[in-house]
């Protein structure tokens with residue numbers, strides 16, 4: 347049974363997994379040849395059958411998304427390589443260590459959706475990723491895998507590697523499209539969705555790097571084979587980024603379904619320096635935190651959702667018993683406050699307020715009313731403080747900023763209160 | 775003053791990579807920074823002329839993104855303080871870097887050699903705490919190594935900085951095995967990327 351798809355080549359060939367020569371020598375571009383002999387709609391059907399779900403955060407089924415494309419032409423494919431969710435560094439490894447795997451996925455996907463120009467939006471802080479990918483594009487063009495009449499077929503494709511310039515919000519798909527159009531990276535109101543009116547108002551598919559890196563394997567082995575890996579709802583493998591207070595941080599390609607205990611204490615090697623586990627973030631800075639009572643629950647998209655959080659971008663951030671949770675929450679809230687694009691008042695003002703209140707608590711100047719005030723501000727950003735969160739803003743960034751606050755209030759309220767002079771612990 | 779012919783030719787190559795000229799505004803803003811060492815009004819006017827935008831439109835785009843900098847030293851040192859780095863001492867690295875240079879976060883040294891900034895996650899959380907110099911990455915940085923890095927930048931005035939070289943000298947644990955060295959380095963406070971003409975030091 348296959349347990350790894352994306353990281354096999356880079357591990358077997360650490361010195362040259364990024365080159366065309368090594369990629370071809372290890373079976374690369376065979377899936378493209380196979381795909382070009384298929385009908386595009388049959389490729390889409392294989393992707394649907396695979397039950398591949400997007401790896402960018404929302405977990406949307408990829409084949410279903412492709413099926414939403416409006417019939418008009420031209421169409422575009424945009425690859426989201428803006429990876430900026432704190433704790434996440436998986437796409438960087440895929441870009442730096444195996445760019446041809448992504449590129450082959452891009453070419454096949456473009457053929458499947460009838461796009462003739464694909465863009466890869468690489469965050470500006472990843473110049474090495476952009477360089478490796480650009481080199482792969484040039485090698486592929488020279489080999490006839492890109493350009494006009496690919497491999498003697500009538501299919502033409504151009505790939506443009508586009509460098510961002512430091513704005514997390516450009517990871518939101520419509521913000522990425524505005525950015526690619528040469529505008530401020532502000533999210534658009536949806537609908538229309540990109541599949542109907544995306545780049546230059548043309549039908550556009552936006553997919554994450556890891557999502558598309560799976561496509562060559564799916565074409566080569568069939569959607570049914572992919573759908574046989576892992577538990578229902580979390581098919582295939584998943585590249586998780588493990589960081590924080592853990593002995594073996596890194597990216598790990600796993601089949602989902604193992605327990606959090608096996609992930610953090612097995613693969614991750616446990617908590618360093620003999621410390622105990624306090625809590626962890628299961629899916630990036632936007633996700634509500636988990637505590638050790640959930641250690642024996644399974645790591646799957648659906649189980650994480652059922653337990654009140656999300657698998658998100660696959661970033662697992664571990665915190666040990668010494669962690670000042672108010673300071674940790676502040677770091678995350680400050681991130682969202684800094685990255686808010688400012689279009690929506692609840693997000694722009696709310697995140698600034700949350701940051702300031704946490705700062706005064708950390709400075710020992712918190713007021714007894716701050717506990718309620720924090721939750722009140724959160725309630726104004728995301729009314730009802732439900733999970734999944736209610737959204738009154740244009741994009742989910744605003745509601746994301748609420749997660750660290752509700753997490754510390756739910757699990758560590760006493761610690762917050764203890765930092766505020768004059769506040770009383772009772773009456774929760 | 776307009777750009778030299780080679781720079782204009784590069785700008786036209788960049789515009790040709792997109793269906794519409796306006797889409798080239800972001801790469802061209804990096805070309806403008808490479809030309810002037812920082813973002814200038816003149817550079818933005820040049821980008822406007824090339825993309826068919828007004829200078830005000832170009833400025834409105836540029837001001838949205840943190841990497842287009844009007845005030846910046848020869849090198850920009852970016853210290854990550856997002857959650858994973860925060861948990862493993864990123865703020866101590868930032869403090870050490872500020873101490874060693876006498877430059878608070880967000881400011882530039884009097885001699886113009888370095889700008890120090892506190893940044894959000896740079897995708898190196900498995901090698902926290904992480905730092906970038908001109909967007910070339912160093913992982914596993916201690917406060918001492920961060921300070922040493924800055925002293926080196928301010929005295930050696932390197933023309934090109936190479937990520938692999940920086941990692942060897944000032945870094946520690948990485949997020950993942952890096953693979954072979956990358957011969958390309960950065961030559962100023964903007965990302966080194968071939969199509970932009972911003973790379974230096976190729977072997």
Ligand SMILES: Cc1cc2nc3c(=O)[nH]c(=O)nc-3n(C[C@H](O)[C@H](O)[C@H](O)COP(=O)(O)O)c2cc1C
Nearest residue numbers: 400401402426428429430517518519553554557743
């Ligand atoms: C604030 C915000 C930031 C996001 N950042 C990223 C990102 O860095 N990379 C990414 O692939 N998706 C990101 N997303 C999700 C994208 O909007 C989009 O859903 C995704 O790229 C679709 O690809 P997928 O279906 O393959 O996951 C972000 C979403 C939001 C709301």
Ligand code: SF4
Nearest residue numbers: 687689690693739741
């Ligand atoms: S929720 Fe925040 S980041 Fe998203 S569009 Fe509104 S202001 Fe911008």
Ligand code: FES
Nearest residue numbers: 854859895898899
């Ligand atoms: S949190 Fe610092 S690199 Fe991700």
